Amino acid sequence: MLTIDALPYAYEFPLGRTALIVIDMQRDFLEPGGFGAALGNDVRRLAPSIAPTRALLDAFRARGLPIIHTQEAHRPDLSDCPPSKLERGRGTLTIGDVGPMGRILVSGEPGAAIIPELAPLPGEIVIEKPGKGAFHATPLRERLTELGVTHLLFAGVTTEVCVQTTMREANDRGYECLLVEDATDSYFPEFKAATLAMIRAQGGIVGWTASSSAVLAALPPIP
Numbered sequence: 001m002l003t004i005d006a007l008p009y010a011y012e013f014p015l016g017r018t019a020l021i022v023i024d025m026q027r028d029f030l031e032p033g034g035f036g037a038a039l040g041n042d043v044r045r046l047a048p049s050i051a052p053t054r055a056l057l058d059a060f061r062a063r064g065l066p067i068i069h070t071q072e073a074h075r076p077d078l079s080d081c082p083p084s085k086l087e088r089g090r091g092t093l094t095i096g097d098v099g100p101m102g103r104i105l106v107s108g109e110p111g112a113a114i115i116p117e118l119a120p121l122p123g124e125i126v127i128e129k130p131g132k133g134a135f136h137a138t139p140l141r142e143r144l145t146e147l148g149v150t151h152l153l154f155a156g157v158t159t160e161v162c163v164q165t166t167m168r169e170a171n172d173r174g175y176e177c178l179l180v181e182d183a184t185d186s187y188f189p190e191f192k193a194a195t196l197a198m199i200r201a202q203g204g205i206v207g208w209t210a211s212s213s214a215v216l217a218a219l220p221p222i223p
Contacts, residue, residue: 004178004218006210008200011178013151015220019066019144020056023134023156023163023184025049025118026071028111030157033100035111038093041187046157050117052183052212053155057118059215062222066147068125069114070134072162073107080130080137133165141173151176153215155183160191167199168206177207180215 004011028034030046037043060067074081078096086095093099101111107128113119120126129138144152152175156163163184167177179199186192199206 002218002220004208004210005214006178006208008204008208011176011208011210013153013176013178015063015065017148018151018153019068019147019149020060020153020155021068021070021134021166022053022057022114022118023070023154023166024072024158025053025069025156026073026112026114027101028072028105030115031101031111033111035091035093035095035099035104036187038091038099038104039089040091043187045187045189046185049155049157049183049185050115052180053118055212055216056153056155056180056183059219061121063219066125066149067120068127068140068143069118069120070127070129070140070156070162070166071107071112071114072130072132073105073109073112073128074130076103076106076108078106131165132162133169134162135166135169135173144175149175152178154179157185158191159184159186160188160195164195164199164206171206178215179207179209180212181209182212 001012029036093104095105097104102109127138127140134140152170154167170177196209200209
């Protein structure tokens with residue numbers, strides 16, 4: 001077992017059974033003209049998480065460790081999008097509308113693509129999810145079982161919505177979860193801070209948090 005200097009206490013993980021999950025680092029959330037901006041958010045607030053996430057990707061790739069990317073995206077006919085989700089937000093554009101990067105949050109559209117800096121490589125798993133959590137209506141659990149994964153490290157956006165939801169889903173399914181603090185961001189910094197506190201409260205009720213530097217320091221040398 002390897003150990004990461006984490007909160008609320010050290011996180012132990014078996015290297016061969018640990019995967020990195022990068023949540024929704026897609027253009028619709030991180031770039032102007034996407035869904036995040038249409039809801040009135042300052043998308044620049046998500047940019048600081050890009051470089052730490054890339055460092056994690058590079059480290060996992062160099063060691064041949066499992067990587068899973070998620071994208072929040074719907075079928076073109078929106079048949080997998082509940083009416084309640086379509087009706088919320090009340091921004092200038094909503095899910096399925098045509099924006100500067102194509103139809104908002106629709107599979108195959110430019111805006112649904114993961115940003116170039118973090119684009120998946122061939123062989124890396126990409127999960128399209130219709131909800132906030134990556135386990136809902138997706139094959140994520142089956143893929144993790146096939147890989148023999150028991151421990152999950154999380155990066156991505158936004159901290160308090162899709163990242164936290166997926167982490168809680170994973171916790172309920174028995175996975176040991178750690179959120180990498182500087183590899184996640186929110187449009188609302190106070191929401192990120194609150195989420196980190198909730199995750200590690202009460203002795204790690206949902207999991208652990210640690211910096212990307214602590215995670216990288218815990219990984220063994222590249223073979």
